[in-house]
Structures are given as structure tokens and as C-alpha cells.
Amino acid sequence: MMKYKVKVENVHTVDEITEYWTNDDYVQLLGQFDYPDAEDSGTESLRELLFMAITDFEPSEAARLVLGYKLGEHLSEGQIDQISNDMLNDKVCEEYPEMELQAALFHINQLLFKAYNGKFPSSSATIIECSITPLEENNETALTREMIVRLLNDGLSDRNIVKRLFEEQIKGNTNFPEAENIIWDLKNPEKDHYKITTSGNLIKKDEVISTEWESEIDLSPVDS
Template identity: 50%
Template sequence: MNYQITIKNIDTVNEVEGYWSDNDLIQLLEKFNYPDGSTAEKKNLPELLEMAISDYEPNEAAQIVLKYKLEDQLNVGQIEQISNNMLIDKVCEEYPEIHLQGTMYHINQLLFKAYNGTFPNAKASVVHFSVVPIDEDVVKPLTKENVLKLLNNGLSDRNLIKRLFENQMSQNIPFPEAEGIVWELTTADHKNYTLVTSENWLNKEDLTHFEFESVLEEIEEEV
């Protein structure tokens, strides 16, 4: 199926608003020994958490937040190692388990703000674009995998996704890593989309075209 792709804008941001819910903030406050979060005004929760976090050593605070979000996917040794590495490297861009990078980004930026730059500053890209069928009136919902394949024609060969996943981006084969590369994909009409990912995966410099055509084929199932 042929599509017309139009990149409307790419915003580079230090944090993705709305990731941490009020309940997240309240539970984290408890873990940082501030038990009154549930009675505090909701608008004050982020500031209270930053103050509570800053009472701890940076690597200790990192362990607490990592355990809160990823205890079911990382063991104690991994959490301890990551908490130390986060102070010197952008672990959220380098961690080999791609599906964990998005969560690590949000953790990193929470700690970056609380410690006023002690942790490296990682950035995210928020891409606003439209995807319109050229020859058909039928609008189909697109997956994260679909969207990355459609964006391929507008990306430079220097783009990290294209370099690491050249076959998956350009051929009619499954691309399961797309679920971890794209952190969020939202649309209200299945034509205008917003995609959130790491700046490391996709940024303004990666674009060679802002308007282009792409073909999306159905993935052939292995028999």
C-alpha cells in the first residue's frame, strides 16, 4: 500500500510529560522516606519528590527508582551496576536490551533534574507526522513497526536505526525491535501521528526529506 508521509515537526525534549503518574510519585515518595505524599497537593508532588531524592546519594537513589520500575526485569546485581554506570554514561542509550531503554530514559531524567546535572542529560525526540494512503480511501491503523518502515525513505543512511536494522527497515520481514525503539505512538485519526523515541535513535539531522512516499507491504508469515 502506497503512502504519502509528511514530517511536520521534530521536538527535542529533556523529558516526556505525563510519563510519571501521581500514583508513581506518591509511591516513590514513600520509598524515599516521605510517607505523606498521598495527602500533598498533586501539583506539589514532583517538587517534593525531587527534594526527597536529593537527600540520598545519587547511586543509591538510582537503585531505588530502578528497583521500583524494573525489579521484575533486572536482578539486584544488574540494578547496582546500572545505578553506578548511570552517573558516567547515558545507559538509556546504550543498554543492550532495547525494550528497557525507554524506561531507563525516564528514570535518568528524573534523577538528572533532582541532582541538577549530576547524571548525564539524555534527550528524547517527539516526531509529529502524517501518513495518508495515496491510492485508497481506507485508513488502516499503523503499528510501531509499520511506522518505522514507512519513515525509512526519509532518513539518512547515517541514522542509527537504518544502520543497525537495515534489513528490517527496508525488507518485508518482521521488526520486533520496533516495540522498544518507539516508546510511544499516538493518533486520533490514524492519519496524524505523534511518535516518541530517543534522540539517539532519531533526530532532526537524520531527516533527508520532510515529504516523501513509502510502500508498506504485509509481513509474510513464516510457515
């Protein structure tokens, strides 16, 4: 067992992770929306051009094109057609059963939400900035996403869906592959400091009810 001190520095809710989409994504997507030679445009205008190009299409058709571009290798045409229609009424990114696709579906949903000024239901992401410091001097363990989810648990409200759905995994009683997809993005900009991006559905800002706590986790592997 290893002990850590967790100190939350900032928690905020966002409706978009702008750095997810690159200029190359915008150029490729503009091609999908029948806007040729987009690479000749200034990079600062690519996003605005894409939004204009998207809104020349029906929302479900636009969703189908963006889904095909980003997730064509993971979804069948039938699945893409189904999701492109469902997205207009439901927060598919929060409900989709394959957790590994929820992050990409969030980014796609919010791009379309912004382009159409709200025709798609909006979703959110939660960004947690915190320090996680080992309390034993000789602990040089690199923290994994699984370990971080377990360490965050003690600072979360009992209402939290991750806490309720994955109780046995968080306790360390069983394997926890879902942690890789609960945390969408993990940055470690400096020693013991972390920037954690997750779904606003999985961890809401007001569910982080503590600012500082100590947690103990077992680093030994769980038998399959």
C-alpha cells in the same frame, strides 16, 4: 505493496516526557525515599517534594531506589546495583542491550538528572508529528509501529543508526520485533495523524532530512 504519503509537521527534541510519571508514581516514590503521607500533599507539589527527598540520598542510592521501583520485576538486584553506578557516568538508557528497557531507563535517568541538577548525564527523546496517508482509496490498514518505522526510513539521513542497524528488517526481508521498542510511544489523535516518540539516540532531529515523501511497504507477513 501499499503506498503512503508521509508529511512531517514537526520534529523536536526534549529532555523529559513529563506525563510519563503520574502523581501516584510520585507518591509511591516518596515512600521509597522515606517521606511518609505524601498523598496528603497537594498534587502540584509532589514532584518538588520528590526532588527534595531524592537529594537527601547519594545519587547511586537514589538511582537504585528508582530503578527498583520501576524495573524491579525486570532486573535482578545485581543488575540494579550495576546500572545505578553506571548511570552516573554513562548514558545507560542509550546503550542498554535489552531495547525493551531503554525507554524506562530514559525516564528514570532524566528524573534523576532533573532532581540532581545535572549529576547524571542527560539524554533526549525525539518527538515526530506527521501525517501518514494511504494513496489507495481502499486501504483501511491500521498502521503498526513496525510499518511506521519502515515508512519513516525514506525521510531519514543515511547517518541514522536505525537505518544502518536494521536495514534488512526495514526492507521487509526479515521479522522486525525491535520496531516495538524503537517507537517508545505512538499516538493517533486523528485520522492519518501520528505523534511518534523515540530515543534521541535512535533518531536525531537533524536526521529527519525530508518533510514530505512517498513510501511503499509490503504488508504481507515475513516468514520466520
